[in-house]
Amino acid sequence: MPTQAEKAETFRALHQGEPFVIPNAWDAGSARVLEGLGFRAIATTSSGFAFTLGLRDGSVTLDQVAQHASTLAGATDLPISVDLENGYGPDPADAARAVERVAAAGAVGGSIEDWDRDDERLYDLDHAAERVAAAVGSVRALPFPFTLTARAENHIRGTPDLEDTIARLRAFEAAGADVLYAPGLASAEEIRTVCEAVSKPVNVLALPVLGNLRSIVAAGAQRISVGGQLTWVAVQALADAATTIRDTGDLEVLSTRLEPDRWLG
16 A cells, blocks of 8 residues: 555646546545545545434534545555545644544545534635635644645525625635635636636536536636536435335346455455
């Protein structure tokens, strides 16, 4: 298994090469499947992980997330980037501590968002940038190149103001973030406008409305993630099969399956 420093270098190099997809795993098994399918890095999903605990998104603790990061880092040779939500607290020190915890657990990347889940509002721009700067301070103190992603949340929080999104991403870039991310961009034009407004690599959330990966890459994205959507595809397949068994008794739905030994060795 590669060392954490080697994973970190590999992950950093991906952001300097060809655009790539970083799928989001929700547990160790899904991480192993995604590794077996040939992906080169894995992100976590806060909503998907919360689901594995029977919780809603935003309900997990930093302790639980750090343990999750440790589990995934031990299950796969791939670099792991962790969805750190808002850093599990409103203060810059909270964001810094969250990065430190998952780095100690084996992660080589992580994201901090500008959404205050307690007050259900975006942090003021200056405060949001201070939080990113504090996380950057923790990152720079690590003995390997942890890749920090800064998220501007307004497109998925009911205020899709592209001008404000760009202002936030520029502030996060100035604060030292390595990757910039505005989940919820809904057109190639929006993606292109964001990518042309900043100089750091941009992560884009894959959405069905965006059509295909080619259009996202052509608009300037360096990294494409899927958020919790793979989790819900898997859960829907479970629900559909179980519903068929309950309602019809037809067991043919169980014939489509993956062999665990193929992925788990």
